[in-house]
Amino acid sequence: MPLQFINAEKRINDTLLFPSFDLSVQAGNVVAIHSSVNVREQLLDLLLGKTLLSNGEIRIAGSNIISNRRDIGFLFLDGGLYDRLTVEETLTFFKRLHSSSDRIEDIIRTVQLESKRKVKTSRLSYSEKKRVQFACLLLQNPAVYLFEEPDQNLDIESKRIFITLLHQLRSAEKSVLILTGNMESAVTAADEIYRLDENGLHTIQIGISEESLDEDTSEITDSIQPVRFEKIPTKVNEKIVLFDPPEIDYIESNDGQSFLHIKGESFPSVFTLNELEERLLPFGFFRCHRSYIVNLQKVREVITWTRNSFSLVLDDAEKSTIPLSKTKMADLKVMLGLK
Structure with a gap:
């Protein structure tokens, strides 16, 4: 039973939260939407019927969500339980x-709480x-499962149980549908x-794992013509x-390791800073x-602190500040056509 967003657009007053x-x-499919907290909360409110789309509609099995909302099961980040009940009484x-009928x-047994079945939920971790x-x-056994940040702050064993649960749901x-602001969680699940x-x-x-990539490319012959590959790979779990270059805000090198900074998150790169400079x-x-x-398209301000000290301020949510060296300031002025 598919969940569908069709021409879905949301505005709040004059602010466009997301376009159509x-x-x-x-x-049988697990989909993750990576977004800001504001977008995530709006999606939840839309699915709960607390608010309406500015344009478009949401459907379940071809029908409007209004008549099928019972087919969605929600797991909220801050969902509560009845503290006075034991695990067994709650279930x-x-x-x-x-x-x-389960x-x-x-x-x-599925969630591995056999030893806690007689324990009140207030005493659980x-x-x-x-x-x-x-x-x-x-x-509840709904047709559509919606998880809000399902593995945030979970211990390793509980994360493993969650991944196993997803296999069962497939x-x-x-x-x-998973709503998260953590790319690592999205990639894992x-x-x-x-x-x-x-x-x-x-x-x-x-992409596939680095090990599999090595195995798959080991038999490639010299007869294959090289192609231009513009996406920038990073490794997560x-x-x-793969990220499109315009998605990247800036790149930082720390102790010989390059990190891509994208939407407030940091991802290790497989390339050196010099290699990335050439590619980008x-x-x-x-x-x-x-x-x-x-990424010069993300730069909002150039700040002069002293005659030899400069910074770039980016147009991102964090207003990230990046150092600009004296020699590079001169190069930047030339690029911008400034004297």
């Missing part, structure tokens, strides 16, 4: 609430409480990743994520300091 976009979350309540014992919420959602042909912001919905491409020169990037490369 189309997205379909198919059965028994949800089993009756949703007329579930056995409580099986659900408890944060990660254990989140596992109880996973279990409640399984008892097998059960459930549609899963999802089959498809998108970024949604004021510029629209953009696909984040994920053994997966290669055609896209308007500038080596402003021996340890920094900046």
Whole structure:
């Protein structure tokens, strides 16, 4: 049962939160939308019916979401539980609430809380409480699962259980949408990743692991003609994520390792700063300091502190400040046509 966004656009007064976009979350697929907190909260309110789209619609199985909202199961970042109930009592309540045919014992085993079944939820750790919420959602058994920052602050074991749960939901042909501001979480959990912001919905491409890449390319012969590849690869949790150059705000080198800074997040690069400078020169990037490369399209201000001290202020949410060396200031003036 797919969840569909059709020409979905949201404005708040005169501010465009996100322009019209189309997205379909198919059965058996896990999709992540990476966004700011504001966009994430608006998406949740839209799906909950607390607010309406400025244009477009949201559908479930081809029908408007208004008549099918019960087919969505929500797991919120700050979702609460009944503190006075034990784990078993909580799940028994949800089993009756949703007329579930699942056995409580099986659900408890799935989230690995066998030793905590008689413990009140108020005495559980944060990660254990989140596992109880996973279990409640399984008892609801909706067609569409929506997770808000599902693995934030979880311990390693609970993250592993969550990933296992996602595999089960794929097998059960459930549609899963994850809303997160953490790219690492999106890469770890999802089959498809998108970024949604004021510029629209953009696909984040994920490659295969570096080890598999080495194996797959070992048999490539010299007869294959080289092609120009413009995307910049980074490695996240053994997966290669590809970014378009315009997405990058700036690049920093620290102890010999280059990091791409994108929308407030940092991603390790497989290239040196010198290699990145060469690759990104055609896209308007500038080596402003021996340890920094900046996307000039993102620069809002050039600040002069002293005769020999300068900084660049970017037009991003953090208003990032990047050092600009004296010699590079002279180069920048030439590029800008300033005297």
